[in-house]
Amino acid sequence: MLCNNAGLLPPGTERERWGILGDPTEAALLVMAAKGGVDIEERRNALPRLGQLPFEAVRKRMASINLSDGKPRAYVKGAPREILDLCTHILTNGKVESLTDPLREMILSKNDSMAKDGLRVLGITYRPLDFSEGFTIENTEKDLIFLGLVGMMDPPRPEVPKAIELCHRAGIRVVMITGDYGLTALSIAKKIRLTKTVNPKIVTGNELSEMDDEVLRKLLREEEVVFARVSPEHKMRVVTAFKDMDEIVAVTGDGVNDAPALKKADIGVAMGIRGSDVAKEAAAMILTDDNFASIMAAIEEGRAVYANIKKFVTYIFASNIPEIVPFIAFALFKIPLPLTVMQILAVDLGTDMVPALGLGAEPPEPGVMDKPPRPMNQRLLDIPLLLRAYCFLGPMEAAACMAGFFFIYFQYGWVPGMAMPDSGVIYLTATTMSLAGIVATQIGNVFACRTERESVFTVGFFKNKLVLLGIVSELAIITTLIYTPFLQKIFGLAPIGLKQWGFLFAFTPVLFLVEEGRKWIVRNWHS
Structure with a gap:
């Protein structure tokens, strides 16, 4: 990042300190005018401006031509070293004297001393003019009479x-x-x-x-x-x-x-x-x-947004595994389909939406500003994200989903080798357990996805209120689907009892704690 003083120094807080060389009367008048001790309008009326040579970065100075006692006079201010090269005389105690080399060295020494204190230093000079000469850079900014140095301080913003x-x-x-x-x-x-x-x-x-x-x-x-x-x-x-x-x-x-x-x-x-x-x-x-500090706040917010998108994607992708595994099991092992298309839509378009949005509002993770900038060619969907979603979180959710499905069959006396009913109350209850198993593990998953490396307990377990609202909403949606008769028929569901809910929610802390263990290993591996 390249910066000039923009954003580092507060606007409009100049002239805190002054250093003066040259004629005390003329220089003091300049200081008093800048500090408010002189009526500026009165001085402007007494010394009406005839013309101006604006500041240029190349010249490093500017000139104002004013009428003084009926005669034109040029007042030139600018970078001390550059402006001193144009001076031939100095005003001392009301007398114009030749500017000798020792005096030049003293002025430059004072300039460096003031600059080391963080002052912005201007050299102030003047020169009587003649109306016949005209007011150009060539005939105005030469043979100047040195008045003094003015030091202005812009204290850096405290932040x-x-x-x-x-x-x-x-x-x-x-x-x-x-x-x-x-x-x-x-x-x-x-x-x-x-x-x-x-x-x-x-x-x-x-x-x-x-x-x-x-x-x-x-x-x-x-x-x-x-x-x-x-x-x-x-x-x-x-x-x-x-x-x-x-x-x-x-x-x-x-x-x-x-x-x-x-x-x-x-x-x-x-x-x-x-x-x-x-x-x-x-x-x-x-x-x-x-304010320069606002740039860093924007960078931190940008990193948080990028991280939240990855959390959002990880959460959504993880639920794809328990949605696809039932179809694979159905095709390979010739069991009844554990999850229907309508039930998958209930997850993707219903229960997952608000918790995922809650992850998008997650505040910056601790240590987000202790990482170097990511490479330009780094993709959002990188290998670590896909491995975490598809090979770690997703399989645990799929295990809960299939465990819930078989749990119902075992309750009704099924043992391996027997035929599994693919319709009726047993089948509807089993598919309901598959769907509810995804929801139960997604609750643990949404907490797990709130951070990438840090423990969720360090960021505040209940700090993200939108995530909590998302959990409440998905529980409300799933219970409405399961216990509302006309919705049961649409989604192919059946009511389940407390015992079945207890079995499914046992997987919620397991997934969360296993993911916390993985983060602990990652933190200690890289520390």
Whole structure:
């Protein structure tokens, strides 16, 4: 996952701390204006704007041309290192003096010191202009007079470090790629625990431009890296490099410049509050709260949905075995058909529906975020799922189904070798036991399918109310079918007593506990 500061820092919480060099009067006025100590409208009226040179990522600065004492003056702010290269003088104690090399080194040292504290630092300059020159980049942003440095802090959202930790546990790599100064980006990365190493590599946009694609891919594979002072083209290169490495790439962004990377990524995530319309159009997903932690909540929910689909399928597939085994036994051993087509429909379209839907509402299983992302080529219906349903849970249900069928014949004195009636009360009661046996074992199965590895007792045995409602509904359906006379005739059923119910429900905990034992073995085998 590639992210700039979008989602990591809360919107609208800037200017918590200020660092000043240069002229104290002019610089203090800027600070007071930003902190609300000066009437902004009054200052705007006193210094009406004549023009503006908008911010550009390449220039890393912007300029405002205002009328001051009847004369035009350009106020230029931007990245300190880049803007300092355009300065020839500095305003100190109301006097304009030459900007010497020692002063430049002191300013840059202060800039780095502020950046290491996580401040976003701007250099503030000005220059008197002449109306005759016109207001262009070439004749405005040159021979500037340095005023000072302004440091702004966007404290990271308190929930972001935990979200980053969750990313690492889930096998998701997060890379910061930002237009901020390298030391500022590194400071933020450390505060949110994005970096694991003590001194991760900082790669600037200029350094990235000099790398070929193979070097970039090697860097991304082998080193922990923070990208700083990047342009939209650089973001595209990083996204492309990750995709060339067969990684699934998600990109967060909010600005117009982020749109190409958002579009290129497998999943583009735009900010809904402060994101530009262009970024939102390019993205596949929009965060309504601009919070990085929401992405992790979405990933957890997505993993839970995927797991619940597998639980749903396992539960449904398991009942196919006790539905098919009676037909196999009928064909091979020449016994009466233990289960009719109508009774199979009663299971598939009646008793199984609500419990299966309850599994779809199962909350995320403990440890779901401790697994690495699944491979792109992994199928939903994989071998472990089919083995669990068809070779483990299903045969136990089939055993209960056939045991219930033969239990009735044994009650009426049948012994192996004798002919088995294929009609009448004995046969109807036996097929009823087959159907009720499937329902009884499906109750144990629905509890067993609530988790894949963890014990059901750790997630709360009665926590999923929809599963409990499903069990009640399937019991209501099966008893209605068995004890309602006109439905008995439609489905070929007969009433059964408490003794028969007790025999069938003995299989319910057996199936559940055997499956709990299998999960225990799996957990200890992989631990």
